[in-house]
Amino acid sequence: MGDIVPDDLEAYVDAHLAARDAALAAVEAQGAREKWPIVGPAEGTLLHLLTRLANARRALELGTAIGYSTTWIARGLAKGGELVTVELNPNTAKLAAENLARTGVSDRVRILVGDAREIVEDLAGPFDFIFNDIDKEGYPAVLPLIADRLRVGGVLATDNVLWSGQVARRGRADKATQAIRAYNDALAADPRFASVIVPIRDGLSVALKVRD
Ligand SMILES: C[S@@+](CC[C@H](N)C(=O)[O-])C[C@H]1O[C@@H](n2cnc3c(N)ncnc32)[C@H](O)[C@@H]1O
Numbered sequence: 001m002g003d004i005v006p007d008d009l010e011a012y013v014d015a016h017l018a019a020r021d022a023a024l025a026a027v028e029a030q031g032a033r034e035k036w037p038i039v040g041p042a043e044g045t046l047l048h049l050l051t052r053l054a055n056a057r058r059a060l061e062l063g064t065a066i067g068y069s070t071t072w073i074a075r076g077l078a079k080g081g082e083l084v085t086v087e088l089n090p091n092t093a094k095l096a097a098e099n100l101a102r103t104g105v106s107d108r109v110r111i112l113v114g115d116a117r118e119i120v121e122d123l124a125g126p127f128d129f130i131f132n133d134i135d136k137e138g139y140p141a142v143l144p145l146i147a148d149r150l151r152v153g154g155v156l157a158t159d160n161v162l163w164s165g166q167v168a169r170r171g172r173a174d175k176a177t178q179a180i181r182a183y184n185d186a187l188a189a190d191p192r193f194a195s196v197i198v199p200i201r202d203g204l205s206v207a208l209k210v211r212d
Helices: 007-015 022-033 040-053 068-074 090-102 116-122 136-148 163-168 175-189
Strands: 058-062 082-087 109-113 127-132 150-159 193-198 204-209
Touching: 007 040, 022 068, 022 090, 040 068, 040 127, 040 150, 040 204, 058 068, 058 116, 058 136, 068 082, 068 090, 068 127, 082 090, 082 116, 090 109, 116 136, 127 136, 136 150, 136 175, 150 175, 163 175, 175 193, 175 204
Parallel strands: 058 082, 058 127, 082 109, 127 150
Antiparallel strands: 150 204, 193 204
């Protein structure tokens, strides 16, 4: 996938993952075939584990795409839990709904269609787990909203925070790179969070909310 972890190491990591069931493997194959920017099996597994470690009953995902990461998170929810996932594109949301039925998590997932920056304003917290994977220029605006809606002890995970390494390179940065840098800087400086950037795929930031 990316320029962070060499391909042979990514393949080695992937070779040590549990096998996916046929339904999830089909969504993964669809992602590869149709070139959807989904998290892939290693990061999907990590999101699943983080959801379980947070003992999440209420989870929020921003950026559903075809429902791949959605499935990993939904399958990690505590009994009776719910995942609210937000997707900007209505046609994409329909594909996600079909896939979520196939992967057996429709009963636990509510898809909201629209711009996460607006929708989250109207969502009441607290959430136990939040995964942020929307357009990168939208990251800085969404951070205060999701930070406020996470419970103390909850986990915020954010994708693409290394942006193919561009965040760390000198010279002119495009808007997405600038936005991701601003997001990473704000999260690292926020006393409510203890956080680390995990160099998996395109970089996953993992932040524990330690206080209000
Ligand atoms: C990188 S993909 C998500 C991939 C998905 N999380 C996965 O790994 O399976 C980003 C998705 O977020 C949606 N998106 C982009 N900006 C958004 C926004 N402001 N609000 C809601 N969804 C957005 C896009 O339409 C796209 O489907």
